[in-house]
Amino acid sequence: MRRYLVARLAQNVLTYFLFLTMVFFLLDAQPGDFGNSYINDPRLTAEQRALLRARLGLDKPVYERYLIWMSNFLQGEFGVSFSNFPRPVLDVIAERAPRTIILFLTATICSFYFGFMAGKVLAWKRGGWLEYIATVGGVGLYTVFTPWFGLMMILLFAYTLGVFPIGKFIDPVLWRGASEPITANFIFLRLLITGFVGGALLLGWLLYVRRLDPIRRRRLRSVGVIVILLLIVVAWLVYSYVIADQAGWWQQARPAGPLAMLSYLFTRGAIRYAADILWHLVLPVTTLTLISFAGQMLLTRNSMLETLREDYILTARAKGLPERVVRDKHAARNAMLPVLTAFILSLAFVLDGGVITETIFSWPGMGLTLLTAAQTEDIPMAVGALVFTGAMALTAHLVADVLYAYLDPRIRYA
Amino acid sequence: MAEKSDIVGGATAGTAAGVVRHTELDLWKIRLQLTWREFKQNVALFAENKIGLLGVAIIVLFALMAVAHPILIATRVWDPNIYDPIVGYDFTQVQQPAPPSAAHLLGTDPLGRDVLSQLMYSAASEFALGVTAALVTVIVATTVGAVAAYYGGILDSILMRLADLIIMTPFVTILIVLSAMFDVKMIHLAIIIGLLSGFGGDAIIIKSQALTIKVRTYIEAARVAGGGDAHIILRHIVPNLLPLSFLYMMFTVTSAIFSEAVLSFFGLINIRMSWGLMIHTTSTAGYLMDLKRWWLVFPASLSITALCAAFYLVGRALDEVVNPRLRKR
Numbered sequence: 001m002r003r004y005l006v007a008r009l010a011q012n013v014l015t016y017f018l019f020l021t022m023v024f025f026l027l028d029a030q031p032g033d034f035g036n037s038y039i040n041d042p043r044l045t046a047e048q049r050a051l052l053r054a055r056l057g058l059d060k061p062v063y064e065r066y067l068i069w070m071s072n073f074l075q076g077e078f079g080v081s082f083s084n085f086p087r088p089v090l091d092v093i094a095e096r097a098p099r100t101i102i103l104f105l106t107a108t109i110c111s112f113y114f115g116f117m118a119g120k121v122l123a124w125k126r127g128g129w130l131e132y133i134a135t136v137g138g139v140g141l142y143t144v145f146t147p148w149f150g151l152m153m154i155l156l157f158a159y160t161l162g163v164f165p166i167g168k169f170i171d172p173v174l175w176r177g178a179s180e181p182i183t184a185n186f187i188f189l190r191l192l193i194t195g196f197v198g199g200a201l202l203l204g205w206l207l208y209v210r211r212l213d214p215i216r217r218r219r220l221r222s223v224g225v226i227v228i229l230l231l232i233v234v235a236w237l238v239y240s241y242v243i244a245d246q247a248g249w250w251q252q253a254r255p256a257g258p259l260a261m262l263s264y265l266f267t268r269g270a271i272r273y274a275a276d277i278l279w280h281l282v283l284p285v286t287t288l289t290l291i292s293f294a295g296q297m298l299l300t301r302n303s304m305l306e307t308l309r310e311d312y313i314l315t316a317r318a319k320g321l322p323e324r325v326v327r328d329k330h331a332a333r334n335a336m337l338p339v340l341t342a343f344i345l346s347l348a349f350v351l352d353g354g355v356i357t358e359t360i361f362s363w364p365g366m367g368l369t370l371l372t373a374a375q376t377e378d379i380p381m382a383v384g385a386l387v388f389t390g391a392m393a394l395t396a397h398l399v400a401d402v403l404y405a406y407l408d409p410r411i412r413y414a
Numbered sequence: 415m416a417e418k419s420d421i422v423g424g425a426t427a428g429t430a431a432g433v434v435r436h437t438e439l440d441l442w443k444i445r446l447q448l449t450w451r452e453f454k455q456n457v458a459l460f461a462e463n464k465i466g467l468l469g470v471a472i473i474v475l476f477a478l479m480a481v482a483h484p485i486l487i488a489t490r491v492w493d494p495n496i497y498d499p500i501v502g503y504d505f506t507q508v509q510q511p512a513p514p515s516a517a518h519l520l521g522t523d524p525l526g527r528d529v530l531s532q533l534m535y536s537a538a539s540e541f542a543l544g545v546t547a548a549l550v551t552v553i554v555a556t557t558v559g560a561v562a563a564y565y566g567g568i569l570d571s572i573l574m575r576l577a578d579l580i581i582m583t584p585f586v587t588i589l590i591v592l593s594a595m596f597d598v599k600m601i602h603l604a605i606i607i608g609l610l611s612g613f614g615g616d617a618i619i620i621k622s623q624a625l626t627i628k629v630r631t632y633i634e635a636a637r638v639a640g641g642g643d644a645h646i647i648l649r650h651i652v653p654n655l656l657p658l659s660f661l662y663m664m665f666t667v668t669s670a671i672f673s674e675a676v677l678s679f680f681g682l683i684n685i686r687m688s689w690g691l692m693i694h695t696t697s698t699a700g701y702l703m704d705l706k707r708w709w710l711v712f713p714a715s716l717s718i719t720a721l722c723a724a725f726y727l728v729g730r731a732l733d734e735v736v737n738p739r740l741r742k743r
Contacts, residue, residue: 352584
């Protein structure tokens, strides 16, 4: 196993650099270069254009630029984005990545959760009308022409019913009043942290509750979940208070009493802005979940059907265990392996975003950044965006393989 | 089923290896009979699955549409001047896009062309695209998977890391970059999609299947009987991989049609007419969100969805035929 791991890691590093090299030269092979965009500006003379191009290093041959880029990359320097000129690539990525991660991570988790739950039931109640409806409906959504479906969702929920915002990730009118420390990324980062901490707490609680006896378990579980969710809200309130305190907003609200302070917190505090972002998240996440849950549903179903043939399922049934227990504890948990692998693999592409979703919901994240960078030949930007995706994809593939061998002792690597 | 066909395959392999030479004349007959019987059984299994039949029905419907279009034009039921999907124009309509009428069952598009005619004309090219991409995928994935699994070692590592490389590459972005570099036509798109999916994820799945076949006893038997590497791969491994390959072929058809639709929706590839391009035309004319002119967007979008779903459903049904553990009995 150790030899396999070492060999695989070495191969991965090699593949990684091959990937970066390939992308670099592929993007450069497009006709023209970024310097051509200066031709659009009539105020620039030919000499000035040449100077600007030389400043971006575009007067050098491609292999020289590649070597410069690679040596910088090995020193942890990603260069400067051409299209956002003075800004470094890492700065642009740090700005766009949190949005993409929050949207696609939530959507991935939702679609795996609902897909797993639906697939479990589908395999259990095989052959009924439920299966036909769920499969045809699920596959219909899975293969739906995404841009059209996204637009229809916006048309229905945002335009006709008016319950959700039409696009973008913040409400500009609200955010115009945001004071000093609060920016979109400030909130996005803290939302991400909240998500991770909250998720860990929930998972820990569910694992703990599982060991209690069944009668106490059911009530305790839901109480615990509600308490954790409330705790998150309270933490955000306290955090909003601390920020407001540091920024010195209280001059206006404090004299009017605690009620005014509370209302001030809810209208101008960080929690209000976090709620605004979450509000904008609902429609894209719903759309993405609807589009992709069928894949996970069918995967779970197949895996379940294979598990249901095992002898221990027969034993569990013969013991007289309730159907739900056999389904959830004996079958579904063993059927989880391929679903888990798929989940880890899809986590790698969370940073990638999606060009279609981001275009339709005007959500300027990594997918759009990568696409525009590739189209305008902003090579440092495009390769810089792929640096992380590539590393995550390779690691996820390796982790999935190792986890597979770890969870299923029948699989061994020489 | 797979177990049984393995035994049959092993038996015929033993015979073919020269144990009983004198029955060689009848061998092909026996083989044909066996294949036919197996085919009938598989069809029966497939037909049990209503969902798969629904998929087949949708595919047949679109195939009929694709076949009917040139006939309608050639027999002058549809006057080419009016009904040509690309250059036709109906001067009798007061305004374009015209709503559905007896002359134009699905109305006309903003450029005065018949929507139904475009829909039917495009069906043929969607099929061509899907089938080409799928064939490339099957050939590439089966070859790579079988070779990587059979030889193992360095060759396996190289091929699998190449597959990793392709999985990492952002699909749509690369297609868009390629379309900027070359004049990408439908046929190129089909080959690119086929290569990318055949060398990427599909190759990895096929390889893991080939690994389980490689350790079967009939492979050893064939080797003991003196079969060379090429013989074992081509006659013993590949035939057992083909069912799985055909399954993934169906999924490739879906992804090929979908990718084409997305690329033409963004107006990025050079094709004369397709469902995606119909939506692109509508979008550039500003009717994309206009529910009153539903005939501009809905037929094309629903066609893309329906045909993709149909191939996917057929693939699912084939999965149950190929994988005995998924069957009801």
